[in-house]
Amino acid sequence: MRALKLHRIFLSNKFPRTTFFLISIILIVSVLLFINKINNHEKSFTNTTTAMGTFVNQTISAESPESIAINVSKEITDLENLISWRIKGSDIEKVNIAPALEWVSVTEKTINILCAALNTAKMTNGAFEPAILPVSILWDFSADTPKVPNENELKKAVSNVGHSNLEIDKNSLKVRKLSPLSLVDLGAVGKGAACDTAIKEYEKSNAKSAIISVGGSIGVYGTKKDKSAFNIAIRDPLNTKNDAVSFATLKIYKGCVSTSGSYERNFNVDGKFYHHVLDTKTGYPTDNDLISTTVYNESGLLTDILSTACYVLGKEKSLPLLEYYNAEAIFVDKSKHVFVTKGLKDKLNITNQSYILCDLY
Amino acid sequence: MEKRKLVNKYDIIFIGCITIITALFFAFNNTFGNKKVAVIEKDGVEINRIDLSKVENSYLINIDSKYPAVILVEKNKISFLEASCPDKICKKMGKISQPNQTAICLPAKITIRIDGKTNEIDGITG
Structure with a gap:
């Protein structure tokens, strides 16, 4: 009562x-x-650091996201200190300065990245090339007044490019080069490998959800609080001024995305356009119909390798490669035609209607 | 004796109004994230947070580091104005103004990013 x-x-x-x-x-x-x-107020933390020659932006939802972010950025810097040819004492620098035929001991991380890079190099007959430094060093895209390298110099450099000059002993963690002029540059894969490092750390530290951008390479982890997919915008390759403008969005729940595009680092000399995705056979920028390729896969390392490889190969030749690695891709050509592989068809949403979705197969 | 009702029509209207006002307050609070906020970080540590939409007169921020930099804050945009780093790439990045845009000075480890959600995008690949 x-x-x-x-x-x-x-x-x-x-x-x-x-x-x-x-x-x-x-x-x-x-x-x-x-x-x-x-x-709305699950604890989320965003911060930006620098590594791999670009920015590292993380947004983490977890009990103590700050300490996870700090750990991740430290691990990425450690990775950079292993695989950047520019850094004194790195594994790759050691390989590059060692005399031909001398075995160099490197870390397991470096071996794994080198193996993956070499594997794709073999499969693409050198369209993707980890030993491209003799050529890439001649191109300085961030110079005050960028120059086109001398033709003869470039020809000579191209003859020194080749993954066949690299030998890896995976079991004893050793690398050697067969030619003294062979030089390794893992610049095309570092950002993707950094995403993998981050995802591993998010997993280890029990984060609820996280997204990392290392330059234009993205890795996502966990489940967002509203359980929706991560919405990844793909940069508009024709808007060279503003890197925040996109032409499409991609919805993913896990894995990584990397994009290679001619708009990233480039310059004009005498009315001619030069960009940083180099054709390993000529030493000059890749000249095909493509302006951007985006690759989606579980592994960030693979997306980074494949986005470069597919850009150089062109879309037809890329398809068997993508199938082999179980990866998905989005190609954009100069006429704003967008081609997308089966697995991404219902995940891609074109937001700039001047881009036209075309049949890839 | 007339029985007094616990609530009458006006009470319901009154409570309704309060509910709507509070709901609106929260909705407003949540869309607050759409402001254009520049976040300046040095080595991953936030050192400044500026609502760019509220900047009336442009001003400069000096950032002390191995390579000191000067950041120019203007209405709705922000940029590296002067940098003592060797490559000056940060200066070439120009003025940033859109959410998700980032300007960085690698040698000085200074980053500027624009916060704020646009179309619920989580990240940009490119």
């Missing part, structure tokens, strides 16, 4: 109406506050 008594108190004059209103207001506000709290 307690309820009945309460009812009486409410109805009696002893219980002023203002108090009743106050209680209702407090109740409503607290319910709304509570809903707001569960819906």
Whole structure:
């Protein structure tokens, strides 16, 4: 009969109406506050650091996202210190400065990346090339007044490019080059490998969800609080001024995405356009119909390798390669035609209607 | 004796109004994220957060580091104005103004990014 008594108190004059209103207001506000709290304020943290010659942007939802972010950026810097040819004492620098035929001991991380790169190099007959430094070093796309390298110099450099000059002993973690002029440059794969490093760390530290961008390479992990897919925008390759403008969005729940495009690093000399995706056979920028290739896969390392390889190969020759690696891709050509592999068809949404979705097969 | 009702029509209207006002307040609070906020970080540590839409007069921020940099803050945009780093790539990045855009000075480890959600995009590949 307690309820009945309460009812009486409410109805009696002893219980002023203002108090009743106050209680209702407090109740409503607290319910709304509570809903707001569960819906929107799971602890999320965003920060930006630098590594791999670009920015590293992480957004992490976890119990202590700050410490995860710090760990990840430290691990990526450690990785860079292993695989960047520019860094003194790195594994790759050691390989590059070692005399021909001398075995160089490197870390397991470096071996795994080198193996993956070499594997694709073999499969693509050198369209993707980890030993491209003799050529890539001649092109400085960030110079004040960028220059086209001398033709003869470039020809000579091209003859020194070749993964066949690299030998890897995976079991004893050793690498050697067969020609003294062979030089390794893993610049095309570092960002993707960094995404893998991050995802591994998110997993280890039990993050709820996380997204990392290392330059234009992206890795996603976990489940967002609203359980929706991660929405990844793909940069508009024809808008060279603004890197925040996109032509399409891609919905993914896991894995990595990397894009190679002619708009990334380039310059014009005498009315001619030069970009950083180099044709390993000529030493000059790849000249086909493509302006951007995006690759999706579980492994960031593979997406980075394949986005470069597919750009150089062109879309027809890329298809068997993508199939082999179980990877998906989006190709954009100069006439704004967009070609997408089967697995991404219903995940891609073209947001700039001047781009036309075409049949790939 | 007339029986007093616990709530009458006006009470319901009154409570309804309060509910709507509070709901609106939260909705407004949530769309607050759409402001254009520039976040400046050095080596991953946030050192400045500026609402660019509220900047009336442009001003400069000096950032001390191995390579000190000067950042120019203007209404709705932000950029590296001067940099003592060797490559000056940060200066060439120009003015950034859109959410998800980033300008960085690699040697100085200074980054500027624009926060704010656009069309619920989580990241940009390119």
